[in-house]
Amino acid sequence: MSSSRKRSFLDIVDMCDNVHIRRDGTGLYDVSYGSEVLVPLYLSESTDTAVIGLLRPIIVEQLKLENMRSVQEGLQELWSLRLEPSDFVPLKNGTVGPSVSFKAWLDTPAKRTAAMQELCERWRDTGLFSDVCGPTKWRSEMYPIYADPFGLHDHPLIAGHDAGLNYAFEMERSACALFGLVTYGVHMSIYDEIAQEDGQRSLRVWVPTRAFTKPTFPGHLDNTVAGGIPSGMSMFESLVKECMEEASIEPDVVRKHTRAVGSISYFFRTTKGWLQPEIEYVYDIVIPPAVDPAPFTPRPLDGEVESFEFMSHDKLLRELRAGLFKPNCGLVILDLFIRLGCITPDNEPDFMKIINRLHGSFDYDKW
Missing domain, CATH: 3.90.79.10 (Nucleoside Triphosphate Pyrophosphohydrolase)
Structure with missing residues (x-):
């Protein structure tokens, strides 16, 4: 080297520090990477809640497939996808544009953690996104995700409860980059x-x-x-x-x-x-x-x-x-x-x- x-x-x-964000009337872009479109990931279907991550187009497409898979298997869908102009709602920062969130039924840290664990382990085992969370990249370390990325680092194990915390869920370390999570x-x-x-x-x-x-x-x-x-x-x-x-x-x-x-x-x-x-x-x-x-x-x-x-x-x-x-x-x-x-x-x-x-x-x- x-x-x-x-x-x-x-x-x-x-x-x-190589990501540079631009937002206009049509959406959010990383101008340092060919102006790739990025979609904000919200914690819940209400856009009054926190944005916790940013999704690349390849991940948005995969989440569409995940919802289709859930329907085919008689399971509840994980993702609320507002991707067409007719589905856009005013976002937290006062703009409109595409957004993705957890479905409303995923309303506790434990439910979100279980859903993300099943998803990420399945992606690992099927070789999807193997350069990020494949078997050779898997860390077997759980990372905390917070509703406010700049807020308190609390946790149910410390607080003795999981309601009212900044802690939102936890997930496998290697997969965090797929969802643009802090x-x-x-x-x-x-x-x-x-x-x-x-x-x-x-x-x-x-x-x-x-x-x-x-x-x-x-x-x-x-x-x-x-x-x-x-x-x-x-x-x-x-x-x-x-x-x-x-x-x-x-x-x-x-x-x-x-x-x-x-x-x-x-x-x-x-x-x-x-x-x-x-x-x-x-x-x-x-x-x-x-x-x-x-x-x-x-x-x-x-x-x-x-x-x-x-x-x-x-x-x-x-x-x-x-x-x-x-x-x-x-x-x-x-x-x-x-x-x-x-x-x-x-x-x-x-x-x-x-x-x-x-x-x-x-x-x-x-x-």
């Missing part, structure tokens, strides 16, 4: 800063190389620890779990030394065209000076990492500009450089563009 091109920092952002993760950097005689600081960050067997971005560089947030688990507890599983960092070290430093958000479209709006919660561990570094030294454990390197600032910049990081991990490195004052308005002409793009909202107001 190599590249001779030296990318700008804004190029690094463009590699990951997903969530945690990313952490473990680093140190050494003061030099000239008054400057020397930054070193622990950087893993992803296993060559990973289903996504094998062999790319990553953040020290990163992973998705499983359904029913808090952000920080997800981080504690990932630290042990991926990097052999003990929970007591994580709990004592980790600080939450913000989040990044971006709208990523894969090379195959699948939609992945994502929010990543960002954490740091700064290795304390004059202590035994062993507890902070990551080591591969679960087979998802080939090796770790304590990478210098200069090498981080070279690898980042060469495009060797997994795209969203490159954004986390940019965020770290900004927070540490390495990238500033004085030395980066695209500073404000980068800042705004690292904290995007997926053009959600247009959905």
